[in-house]
Amino acid sequence: MTAHDHHDVLGTLMRDSLDHCVKCTICETFCPVSNVTPLFPGPKYVGPQAERFRVPADESPDDSLDYCSGCGICTQVCPQGVHIAEINTQARAKLRERTGFKLRDRIIARPDLTGRLGTPAAGLANRTLRSRPLRLVAERVLGIDHRAAVPSFAGRTFQAWAKGRTSPPAQRRVAYFHGCGANWYEPDSGQRTVELLEWLGCQVDVPRGQSCCGLPLQSNGMFGAARKYVRRMARALAPAARQGIDLVGTSTSCTLMLKREAREILGMDEDPDLRVVSDNMYDICEYLVMLHERGELRTDFRPLPLTVTYHAPCQQQGHGVGKPALDLMALVPGLRVIENDATCCGIAGTYGLKREKFDIAMDVGKGLFAQIGDARPDLAVCDSETCRWHIEQATGVKTVHPVEVLHRAAGLS
Amino acid sequence: MSRHDVVVVGAGMAGLTAAVRLAEGGATVLVLAKGVGATHLSPATIDVLGYAPDRVDRPLEALAAFAERHPGHPYGVVGAAGVAAAVPWFAERFADGPLAPYAYTGTADENLLLPTAVGVLRPSAVVPETMAGGDLRDGGEVCVVGFRALKDFHPRLAADNLSRHPGVTARGIELDCVPEGRVDVNALGFARAFDDAAFRKDVVARVAGRLHAEERVAFPAVLGIADPHAVWSELQDRLGRPVFEIPTLPPSVPGMRVFATLRERLRRAGSRVVLNNVVTGAEHRGGTVTGVRARVGLRDVVHGADWVVLATGGFASGGVELDSRWAGREVALGLPVAGIPAPGEERFGPAYFGEHPMARAGVAVDADQRPVGADGARVFDNVLVAGATLAGAEPWREKSGEGISLATGHRAAGLILDAAGSAQRSAVAATEG
Numbered sequence: 001m002t003a004h005d006h007h008d009v010l011g012t013l014m015r016d017s018l019d020h021c022v023k024c025t026i027c028e029t030f031c032p033v034s035n036v037t038p039l040f041p042g043p044k045y046v047g048p049q050a051e052r053f054r055v056p057a058d059e060s061p062d063d064s065l066d067y068c069s070g071c072g073i074c075t076q077v078c079p080q081g082v083h084i085a086e087i088n089t090q091a092r093a094k095l096r097e098r099t100g101f102k103l104r105d106r107i108i109a110r111p112d113l114t115g116r117l118g119t120p121a122a123g124l125a126n127r128t129l130r131s132r133p134l135r136l137v138a139e140r141v142l143g144i145d146h147r148a149a150v151p152s153f154a155g156r157t158f159q160a161w162a163k164g165r166t167s168p169p170a171q172r173r174v175a176y177f178h179g180c181g182a183n184w185y186e187p188d189s190g191q192r193t194v195e196l197l198e199w200l201g202c203q204v205d206v207p208r209g210q211s212c213c214g215l216p217l218q219s220n221g222m223f224g225a226a227r228k229y230v231r232r233m234a235r236a237l238a239p240a241a242r243q244g245i246d247l248v249g250t251s252t253s254c255t256l257m258l259k260r261e262a263r264e265i266l267g268m269d270e271d272p273d274l275r276v277v278s279d280n281m282y283d284i285c286e287y288l289v290m291l292h293e294r295g296e297l298r299t300d301f302r303p304l305p306l307t308v309t310y311h312a313p314c315q316q317q318g319h320g321v322g323k324p325a326l327d328l329m330a331l332v333p334g335l336r337v338i339e340n341d342a343t344c345c346g347i348a349g350t351y352g353l354k355r356e357k358f359d360i361a362m363d364v365g366k367g368l369f370a371q372i373g374d375a376r377p378d379l380a381v382c383d384s385e386t387c388r389w390h391i392e393q394a395t396g397v398k399t400v401h402p403v404e405v406l407h408r409a410a411g412l413s
Numbered sequence: 414m415s416r417h418d419v420v421v422v423g424a425g426m427a428g429l430t431a432a433v434r435l436a437e438g439g440a441t442v443l444v445l446a447k448g449v450g451a452t453h454l455s456p457a458t459i460d461v462l463g464y465a466p467d468r469v470d471r472p473l474e475a476l477a478a479f480a481e482r483h484p485g486h487p488y489g490v491v492g493a494a495g496v497a498a499a500v501p502w503f504a505e506r507f508a509d510g511p512l513a514p515y516a517y518t519g520t521a522d523e524n525l526l527l528p529t530a531v532g533v534l535r536p537s538a539v540v541p542e543t544m545a546g547g548d549l550r551d552g553g554e555v556c557v558v559g560f561r562a563l564k565d566f567h568p569r570l571a572a573d574n575l576s577r578h579p580g581v582t583a584r585g586i587e588l589d590c591v592p593e594g595r596v597d598v599n600a601l602g603f604a605r606a607f608d609d610a611a612f613r614k615d616v617v618a619r620v621a622g623r624l625h626a627e628e629r630v631a632f633p634a635v636l637g638i639a640d641p642h643a644v645w646s647e648l649q650d651r652l653g654r655p656v657f658e659i660p661t662l663p664p665s666v667p668g669m670r671v672f673a674t675l676r677e678r679l680r681r682a683g684s685r686v687v688l689n690n691v692v693t694g695a696e697h698r699g700g701t702v703t704g705v706r707a708r709v710g711l712r713d714v715v716h717g718a719d720w721v722v723l724a725t726g727g728f729a730s731g732g733v734e735l736d737s738r739w740a741g742r743e744v745a746l747g748l749p750v751a752g753i754p755a756p757g758e759e760r761f762g763p764a765y766f767g768e769h770p771m772a773r774a775g776v777a778v779d780a781d782q783r784p785v786g787a788d789g790a791r792v793f794d795n796v797l798v799a800g801a802t803l804a805g806a807e808p809w810r811e812k813s814g815e816g817i818s819l820a821t822g823h824r825a826a827g828l829i830l831d832a833a834g835s836a837q838r839s840a841v842a843a844t845e846g
Contacts, residue, residue, distance in 0.1 A: 010711075025664040026453045029601050038596040076688045079448035079730065260710040278711065293415050320689035320709040322443075339680070 010269050015087055020080040021048035027074035027084055032314075032344040033067060036363035040067035043074035047084040051091060060095045067357070068092065069348035069364075070219050071314035086265050089218065096221030104142040108350045109220040112212035112229075115153070115184025122155030145358035149347075149393035151185040151385070158183045158190035162206040167194070170203040172296075175240035177249035177258070177281070179233075180212040181385045189385075192407040193250050193284065199410045200288070200298050205245065209236035214266075215257040219349050223266055230262045234273035241280040248287050250401055252383040253315035253349065255283040260318075283316065285383065285402055289324035292331075301409035303334035306378040308405065311340040311368055311391065313384040314348070325383060325402040332409040338375045342368035345382070347390035362394065369394045381405060417443040419829060420705050420718035422692045422745050423732070425450030426815055427800025428724035429675040429686075430499070430822030433506065435722075436682035438830040443716060444679070445690040445707055449672070451730060456634070456660030457667035458544065459503065459819060461496055461521045462488075463536035463812025472538055472816075473497060473521040485752070485805040488813070490778060491820045496521050499823035500539050510674040515642040516542045521816075526550045528631065528659050530566055532557075532574025532583070536812055541667050543636055543645045546629055546657035552580020556628040557659070558620055562591045562598050565662040566633040588619050603635035604666040607644050617651045624652065634658035634667050641670060690714075692745040695721070700794045705746070720795050720829045723748070723784075724822060727775055727801040735774075743776050743802065748784045748792055751777035752804045768810065775804035782825050797825040 027043040028034060034042035046065040053061040065088055074084040096105075107114065118125035128134050135146035144150075158178055174197060182190030197204045214229030237247055237258075249255035259281040263269045282290070291297040312323045329337045345365040346352050352361025372380050372395045380399040382388050388399040407413050421432045424446035436442045462472040465479045473493050480489035488496070504517040517539055519525060524536035525548040534549055549555070555575060559568030568585030575583035592598055592606035606612040624630065630648075636658055637644030648656045660667060676686060690707040696715055697703060704717040725732030725745050733750055734742045739760075741750030752774040754760045760771045776784050782797040799821035801814065808814035 024454055025599060026449050028599060029453060029664045029669060030449070035601075035605070038594060041597060077449040079446075079450060081447055081691070259712075263711060289415075318689075318710075320687060322685055322687045341677075 010264060011267065014083045014264055015051070015090070017082045018048035018051050018087060021082045022080055024079065026077050026079060030073050030077045030343060032071060032073065032346070032364040033069050033360060037067070037360050039360070040064055043068070043084045043088070047074065047088050048082055051087055054091055054094070059098060060091060063095065063099075065092050065095065067360070069344070069346075069351040069357075069361075071344045071348050072318045073314055073343050076317055076320075083264070086261075089265050093221035093223045101220070101222060102143065104144055104354070105220040105350075106222070107142070108144065108353055109216040109222055109225075110212065111184070111216060112180045115180055118153040119155060119157060119184055122153035126152045139355055143355040144353050145355045148353045148358050148361075149389040150353070151181075151389055154185060154187045156187060158187035159206070159208070159210070161187060161191055162194070167198060167204040170198075170201050172201060173203045173205060173245045174248045174287075175205040175207050175237065175245045177237060177247050177251075177255065178206065178210060179249065179251045179254045181251050181254070183210070186385060189250065189401055189404065192413065193403050195412050196403055196407045196410060197248070199412060200291075205240055207236050207240055213254040213257045214262065215254055216350050218257070218261065218265060219351070226262075227266050227268060230258070230266060230268060230274060231271060233258065234271060234277045237277045238273035241276045245280075246287065247277060247281045248284050249281065250284050250383075250403055251385060252283050252313060252319070253386075255281055256315050256318050283319055283321070283324075283383070285324035285328055286319060286321045289321075289327050292327070299331050301332045301406070302411050304332050304405070304409045305334045307336040307338065307375065308379045308381050309338045309340050309372050309375045309377045309397075310381045310402075311342060311345060311372075311387070313382055313387045314344045316383045317343075325381065328402060329381070329405055332405065335405070335409070337381075338377065340368055340371045342371065345387045345390050347386050349386055352390060361390070365390065365394055372397055379405070414704060414715045414717045415443070416717035417441050418718070418833065419443075419720040419722060420445060420716050421722040421724060422446070422705065423450060423724035423726060423800065424686050424688075425724060425726055425730070425800060425818065426452055426455065426671070427818035427822035428722065429672070429679065430503070430819055431722045431724060431799055431826040432684060432686075433675050433678045433682065434502070434823055434826035435829060436679055436684040438826065440830065440833065442679070442684040443718075444684065444686040445692055445705070445716065446686060446688055447691050447731075448688055451726065452668045452672040452675075453665060454663045455665055455668040455671075455815065457541060457665060457671045457815075458527065458537040458660070459500060459517070459539035459815045460536070460812040461500075461524075461538040461816035463524065464810060466810070468536055469524060470536075471523050483805065485777060487803045487806055487817045487821050489805070490780060490782060490803075491824050495824045496816060496820045498827075499820040502823055503819055504539065506678055507674055511677040512641060512670055512674055515640075515670065518542045518545045528555070528571065528575055530571060530633070530659055530661055532571035532577075534575075534578055538816070541641075541658070541670070543641055543658045544634070544660070544667070546655035547631060547659065549575070549578065549581055552578070553582075554625060554628045555581065555583040555631055556624055557583060557585040557631045559585060559587045559633060560591075560603065561587050561589050562595070563600065563603055563633060563635070563661075566659075571631075571659065586620070586623060588616065590615055590619065599664055600633065600635045600661045600666050601638065601664050601669070603633070604638040607635060607637045608639045613644065613647060617648065621652060624654070629655040629657065631657055631659050633661045634665065635661065638666055638669060690716075692725075695746045695793070695796070697793065700791060702746075702793050702795055719833075720797070721746070721793075722822070722825050722829070723776070723796060723798045723802055724800040724818075725802055728772075730801065732802045733775055735771075741774055746793075746796065748776045748796075748798070749786045750774055750804070751787065766810070768807065772807045772809070773805055775806075776802050777804045781828055782821065797828060799825045
C-alpha cells in the first residue's frame with residue numbers, strides 16, 4: 001500500500017479529523033502541560049473545539065494554544081484518531097503569522113545557524129553560554145531562560161570527522177542521518193553511532209550537505225523556512241534512499257519529522273525527495289530491533305554491570321513502535337534497566353528554553369526527575385538530545401543516547 | 414516483521430484483561446491500539462448483570478436462565494463459570510498492583526445498589542472499595558458533597574433524586590474549594606488535589622461540622638489518583654463515618670486506576686501497549702492468521718502472531734461500523750457482522766433507553782470465541798473475539814458491559830494458554846516418544 005491510501009491524515013482531511021472528536025477527555029488526562037498549568041486549557045479545547053472557530057480570514061479565538069508544547073501525546077492517546085497535536089501546530093503557525101515572530105524564536109529555531117556561528121569560536125561561545133550574567137542579559141533581551149539547559153559547541157563537526165574516513169565495505173549499507181545535533185553539538189555521539197553500526201556489520205554512508213531538518217522552525221510556527229530546511233535535507237538524503245539504502249537517524253524527533261511530520265503538518269507530501277526519504281527513514285533503535293527480529297543483529301555484547309534509567313521521549317513515542325531501546329538494552333548482559341513511567345520531560349524541543357515556559361517545563365518533568373533521582377542510576381538513557389540536556393541539568397545524572405550504552409557493550413568504549 | 418505469541422487488538426477492558434492474563438501466563442504479547450481505550454470513560458465498576466429485564470439481585474444465579482433466553486449472547490458463550498472465574502482474577506490484579514492496597518470488593522453473587530451522578534441507584538456487583546459504602550439497598554442517610562468548580566457533578570441534583578428512593582434521605586452541599594492555581598478543573602485535576610494532604614485537610618474542615626449524626630458522605634469519584642486507598646481511608650477516619658465515591662462523567666478517575674493497574678501488570682510481565690497502530694487487516698493462510706497489518710503514521714507494518722485477540726469495541730468505539738446501505742463491517746480484521754436487522758425489521762426502538770435491536774449487532778462467535786460467518790462456520794481458527802465487539806448483548810440496558818468484557822477477555826486468554834500448553838505438551842510427548 002502506498003501513502004496515497006493514507007489520505008485521511010494528509011491535507012485538509014487531517015484537519016477534518018476534528019469531526020471525530022467525541023469530547024471523551026482522554027487527551028486531557030494525558031496532556032503534560034495542562035496538568036501543571038492553567039495557562040494551557042488542554043488539547044481538547046485548544047484543538048478540535050477552538051479549531052472550529054478558526055476561520056482563514058479571522059484571528060484565532062484564543063492565544064492559549066501558544067502554551068501547547070507540541071509533545072504530540074494527545075494525538076497518540078486519542079481513540080478516535082483526531083490529529084490534535086498536528087492541528088494545533090498548524091493553528092499556532094497561523095497565530096504567529098499574525099502576531100509576528102520573536103527574535104528569540106528565530107534564533108532558537110535555527111540550531112544549524114547557531115552551530116555554524118558558535119563552532120569556530122567554541123571556547124568563547126561556551127563560556128558565554130555558561131556565564132550567569134550573560135545568560136541573565138540574554139534572558140532580559142531575548143527571553144531565553146537563564147536556567148535552561150543549552151548545549152555546548154564541540155568546536156569541531158561530525159561532518160569533518162566523517163569526511164576523513166571510509167566505512168569498510170559490508171553487505172548491509174545504511175546512510176546515517178546525523179542532522180544538526182550530532183554535527184555541531186555532539187559529534188562524539190555521531191562517531192559512536194557510526195562505530196556501532198560498523199561493529200554490527202553495516203557499511204555506513206554519511207550523505208553530505210546535511211544540516212537541520214526544520215523541526216524547530218516548524219514547532220515555532222515558521223513553516224516557510226521549515227519547508228526550505230526540509231527540502232534541503234531531503235535533497236541530501238534522497239540519493240541514498242533511491243539506491244535502496246536504509247536511512248538511520250539518532251535524533252528521534254528529527255527522524256519523526258522526516259518520516260511523518262513534514263508530510264502531515266507542513267503539507268509536503270508532493271515533494272518526491274521527501275517521499276522517498278520518509279519511506280526509508282528509521283529511528284536507530286527501531287532499525288536495530290527490526291534487524292534483531294529478522295535474526296540479523298549481532299548480539300555478542302559484553303557484560304555491562306550498570307544501572308540505567310530509560311525515558312522514552314514523547315517524540316519517540318510518536319513513531320508508534322513501542323520502546324525498542326528497551327528491547328536492545330535487554331540484550332546487554334548485566335545491565336539493569338529501570339523503565340521510567342513518564343510521558344514527557346518538559347523541554348519539548350525549544351519550548352522549555354523560553355522564559356515564560358521554563359517553569360512549566362520543569363513542572364512537567366518533575367515526576368520523571370524524581371523517578372531518576374530515586375533510582376540513583378549510573379546513567380540516564382533517552383533518545384532525544386534536547387531531552388537529555390534538560391534531564392541532565394535537572395537531575396545531575398549523566399544522560400546518554402541508547403547508542404552510547406550499546407557502544408560500550410560492544411566493547412568500543 | 415515482529416513476531417509475538419499473541420497480538421491483542423484494543424486496549425480497553427477486554428483487551429487489557431486478555432493481555433495481562435496471557436502475559437502473566439508466559440506468552441509474549443503485543444497490544445496494538447489506535448488510542449487509549451474506554452477504561453478512561455467507564456465508572457470502573459464490574460457490572461455483571463443488572464436488568465434482565467427486571468432488576469437482578471443475584472447476577473450469577475440469574476446468568477444461566479438469562480443466556481438461555483438470549484441466544485447468541487456473550488454470556489451464553491462464557492457461562493456463569495466464566496464470569497465466576499474472571500471476577501476474582503480481576504480483583505487479584507489489584508492486590509499487588511501499582512495502586513495497592515486500593516482494592517475491589519464484592520462478588521458476582523449479589524448486586525449492590527450504588528448511586529450514579531444523577532442520583533439513580535444502579536445495580537453493580539464488584540466495585541472499588543471506595544464506592545462500596547454507597548450501597549443503598551437498605552436505604553440510609555447520605556450527604557452528597559460536590560465542588561462548584563467540578564463540572565457535571567451537581568450534589569443537590571443527585572441528592573434530590575436519591576431521596577426519591579424509598580428509605581433514602583439525601584442532601585447535597587457544594588464546596589467552593591478549587592485546587593491551587595487552577596481555573597477549569599476536571600475530575601483528574603481534583604483527584605490530583607486530593608492526593609495532596611493540605612487539600613484534604615481543607616475539604617475535611619469545610620465538611621466536618623456540617624454533617625448529621627447518621628449521614629454517610631458521598632464525593633464525586635475524585636479521591637486520589639496516586640494513592641486512592643490512603644485518601645479514602647483518611648477521609649473516613651477524619652469524618653468518622655463511611656465515605657464513598659460516586660462515578661463522574663469522563664474523565665473517570667476510577668477508570669484511570671484500572672488502566673494504570675492493568676498496564677503496569679502488563680509491563681511487569683514483559684509486554685506493552687503500543688498506540689497509534691490502526692489494525693487494517695489480517696495476513697492469513699486459509700483459516701489461520703499469521704499476522705495483523707497495521708497502519709502506523711504513514712507506514713504499513715505487519716506484526717506476526719500465532720494468535721490474535723480482537724477487542725476493539727463495538728459501534729461506540731468504532732470497532733464495528735455501519736455504512737449508509739446498512740451493511741456492517743468489523744474494521745480491524747474485516748470479520749462478518751451478525752445481528753444487523755434486515756430491511757423492514759425494527760432497527761431502533763422509539764425510547765432512548767428502550768430496546769434497540771441494532772445494539773445487538775457485532776461479531777458472532779462459536780463456543781470457543783472464534784468468529785463465525787452467517788453459516789456458523791469459523792472464519793479464523795486462531796482469532797478470538799472479546800468484549801463489546803461481540804454480538805448479542807445490549808450492555809447499556811442489561812448493565813453487563815464490564816462483566817462481558819472482563820469474562821470474555823479472561824476466557825479468551827485462558828483458551829489460548831490451554832491450546833498453547835497442550836501444543837507444547839504434545840511436542841514434548843512427540844520428542845520423548
